Amino acid sequence: MRARDLSVLFGVILIIIMLVIPLPGWLLSVLILVNISLALIVILVSMNMKDALEFSVFPSLLLLLTLFRLGLNVSTTRSILSEADAGGVVATFGSFVIGDNALVGFVVFIILIIIQFIVITKGSERVSEVAARFTLDAMPGKQMSIDADLNAGMINEQQAKDRREKVENEADFYGAMDGASKFVKGDAIAGIIIVLINIVFGLIIGMVQMDLGFGEAVDTFTRLTVGDGLVSQIPALLISTATGIVVTRVASEGNLSSDVTKQLLRFPTMLYIAGGTIILLGLTPINFLLTAVIGGVLILSAYLLTQKSKEEELPTQEEIDATESEEMKTQENVVNLINLDPIEFEFGYGLIPLADTNQGGDLLDRVIMIRRQLAIELGLVIPVVRIRDNIQLNPNEYRIKIKGNEIDKGELLLDHFLAMSPGMEDDELEGIDTQEPAFGLPAKWVTEEVKDEAQLLGYTVVDPTSVVSTHLTEIIKRHAHQLLGRQETQQLIDHLKESNPILVDEVTPEPLSIGDIQKVLAKLLKEHVSIKNLPVIFETLADFAKLTTDIDLLTEYVRQALSFQITNDLLQGKPQLTVITISPEVEKTISEHIQQTEHGSYLAMDPERQQQILHSVTQNVEALSMREEQPIILCSPTIRMYVKQLLERYFPQVIVISYNEVEPTAEMESVGVVNMV
Template identity: 60%
Template sequence: MKVRDITVLVGIIGIVLMMVLPIPSWLLDVLLIINISTALMILLIAMNSTEALQFSIFPALLLITTLFRLALNISTTKLILTDGEAGHVVATFGQWVAQGEIAVGFVVFLILVVVQFIVITKGSERVAEVAARFTLDAMPGKQMSIDADLNAGLINEQQAKERRSKIEKEADFYGAMDGASKFVKGDAIASIIILIINLVGGFIIGMAVHGMSFGEAISRYTILSIGDGLVSQIPALLISTAAGLIVTRAASDGNLASDLSAQVFAYPKLIYIVVGTIVVLGLFTPIGPWATLPFALLLLYAARKMQKTMEKQQADDELQVEEQQIEEVRSPESVINLLQVDPIEFEFGYGLIPLADTQQGGDLLDRIIMIRRQCALELGLVVPVIRIRDNIQLKPNEYIIKIKGNTVAGGELLINHYLAMSPGFDDDSITGIETTEPAFGLPALWIDEQTKERAELAGYTVVDPPSVVATHLTEIIKKHAHELIGRQETKALVDNVKDTYPVLVDELIPNVLTVGDIQKVLAKLLREKISIRDLVTIFETLADYGTYSKDPEVLTEYVRQSLSRQITQQFTSQGETLRVITVGPALEKKIAESVQSSDQGSYLALDPNSTQLVFQKLTEQVQRLIQSGHQPVVLTSPTIRMYLRQVIERMMQDIPVLSYSELEPNVEIQSVGVVNL
């Protein structure tokens, strides 16, 4: 433990011991001065805090200071009742406030207790209770606002994490303040009880034990009791005021003094009205001009001075803004910022603004959050922040999707319509505007609200415009996922695995492969829509085979074989027969003979006529399988799988190509077609 930790522990234990151990009067004087100084310091800190969390230790500090005051009250009570005196501080406060009039001192003490108990403490307690309740109720909305700013690119992940932590701390703080305010309330009640005990007990002990007369006992013990009450209540009043300032402070950029000067005195013209009112009171009421005119003149001078200062400040601000704009245009950084390209952009015409505007009921930002979660679960890819902006150059109902600054997809939406897709047979009673579903290219109709129910009853798939956009955006991200994972993104994934599997990562990087080598393998997996979520298995395989080959194509094939269970479940359901298109022996032999090796790795050099024939044969088999209602899958031997994929991905990128070693032994395979030369 550090020295400060031991000091705090010893201090709190000492406060508890003060309640039972006798304390000499000179030490009590020192402790009372420390109590007053501490209360004043807490008040000054509260006045200079710009927000509540800057003084988050205040609830705990409130308990400690209350306990300290009670310990001092008990110590002074013991001295008053036993010795008839409690040190110079208590006596001085009692005599100074009473001024020889015991009743005056008693009334002043009661007023202080009433002000603290009823006005400040009661108000602070209510404000803390309401603030705690409203802070908890506002947490979901604040969380959604942070997620929206994160998706819009206004903040990064670290800033979002800090804001979420701040929201949680605010809720905890106001909840703690709600309970801690009860300490001050109880302290005020205890002070009144202690005062009565000192008066009654001191009067009885003074006459019965010390042989004092009635007047002498009343005078001495009343002054000491008043002094004791004032010495404890003045620090308590300061801390209660600090508590009120803390819970009533709204977030601002300055402290209490700067906010007062900037906000209360921000309207000098209103001060002229106050000046006129004071002058009227002085001239037309018995108050008289001598009491009002000097203050009115002082306010008039201050208002005139503030008005000139504000006009000068406004001119300086305008000049500074102009100079800053000119400087930004001249600086090279203004051009460098234009070179930044966002990974994913979603732009739309002004007619689609309601989709993204939450005030108009748009939930596009919430859908994008779910898209990023879905891609993380299905592909194992952390999708970058999607930049959303309107573009007046587009048609009102048009939208486009960009990947790294290049348009890759687009479409048009009708806001007050629904997209209806046929179940395979058309119903002539369902009419609308003919269009094409943007995500999968299926024929569809834009129908109105009246036709929606009939279309659903007829078996049509009916979706609203936000769902159309979300589906399209999801499919585009999956299609271009391999372009979104670079070395920086790969490094983030590696660091995430290293937190739980440090030995695996340390063995793989950089001894076996570099981050760039791993990125190429992950990109090739994502290109064929193979999830990279199981990074541990992927890294284990790369660590095993990376010492034999650095070729990303070869390493990818080894990884695919290690992910055989995942790939099998991706293309088949439990107990389902996998219908595939197989590759004939002649074609396999032709492809194997056409493989050429170079310093950059192996590649396929198939002649154009053979390539065209492969496309033709494969297209026939694929169309036949699609017409039968099954997903087309090409199955071949492990040695030529990656080369066959290179051939057909130019024309049929969405057709999966699997090898026998990528399927589990228990899966039932049925060949429904053969591609051969």
């Protein structure tokens, strides 16, 4: 253990010893000087810190120093009452303050105690209490502000994490300071009581046990009591002042000294006024020479500060242009130009109220909820959505980008509501015809006056913010596989490793690399299979990665292992699955046209057969759409991924599952068969 750690432990043990074992006078003198030194160090540190959290150990240190001081009080009181002696330091302090008049010295000492208890200690306690209350009350707002900045792209995940940690530390710190300030108050009260005990019982012991006269007893014990009180109250006063400085400190770039001088002397003109006022006071019976000197110093200081501010010339325009030109040449600025945000949401100036909280916009809060919702549904931490206005867009237009590429766009009318058709058009409903951007459903923009009428007619009516939130959610779901890179995969693996280290070590880096795992997870997301059940995914990879490293095959094994999840996601509370099956003839045709290569397997079918299968699929999907059912094709496990490859370009919305991906207890209804037409 290091010497620093041992010194703190030794200090705590010493406090216990002082409370029980009598200490010699010379050792008490040493400890008293140590106590004063520690108090000086604490107040100097509190004045030179820039932020309260730089002295986060202060509440605990305050408790230890208070116990140390109380231990000294007990030891000195024991020595004063038993030996009429508490060491040279106590005697010197008492003689210095009292001098030749014990009564005057004692009154001065009482005044010092009153200042310490009523002004400094009470003030520090109140400030600590208020600071703790306001810090805790402001904590939710600060957290929401951090989330808003994160979703607006103003900060990254790490910066948000650091800021959240700072907010939590501030709440803990000021809460601890609120409690620690009670120790300061208790210490002041204890000091007053100890003084009374030393005076009263000192007189009794001096006259009864030590055979001292009344005058001699008063002089002796008054000096020792005042000396003991001073060596105790001076450090207590310093600590109380430090407490007040710490809890009232506002974070800044400088320490207390620089901030006070910089801000107090910011307006030299005020020094002219203050100096002139002091000089005018000299016209009264106050000493004119004294006021003239002080006023002259203030006026001279104001003149020097004014001259100094004039000498600080601003840079010329040529210097500014040269600096900006030099900055643009640096590598950092060039590199920043090629950075791409994973997700961007741009909007015209007419849609600014959506994101402006001062105008009632809640888009930033909606984006936070979207990221949380998708994290639960997909098992993927969605990157920060960069939200910005773009004057190149039409006022009511917005667009969504994924990695710099425009994926979709739409238009909003902020003073209207979007009424989505219940399935049959109603020309009597007044509104502007449009399409719901997320699913392409026929809809109308209606005014607030027509909103109730639309709801009575069976329309689904939503506000503009909900429209864009739904659109953004669907776009992210559809392109989630593009948002999962190796870095994001590594974060998921690190999170899983915290709870399943052995499982992770068995899968990566051997036999599968981070890139291999990323490809498996991306293939799952591409077909809208959630990756939230990472332990099951890694268990499957651990079992089959030793047999094959083919990513497509590994993905199929993982899908089969996730059969319960896939089945539940497809059922969504329905009693049975409505599916389209594939005829044995089509399955046989597809199996015969699978080509195996060293780089994997793929479907090599002539265009004529492909068209026949696609035509049959089209007929079945259209028939299923009439029933407003999700098109699901059911086939054997050996050809599932090849069927998906065949249909992906033409029917991206069609879900293809194998028999092994459906739970045996799930009921199914076949409403069509894919044949060779």
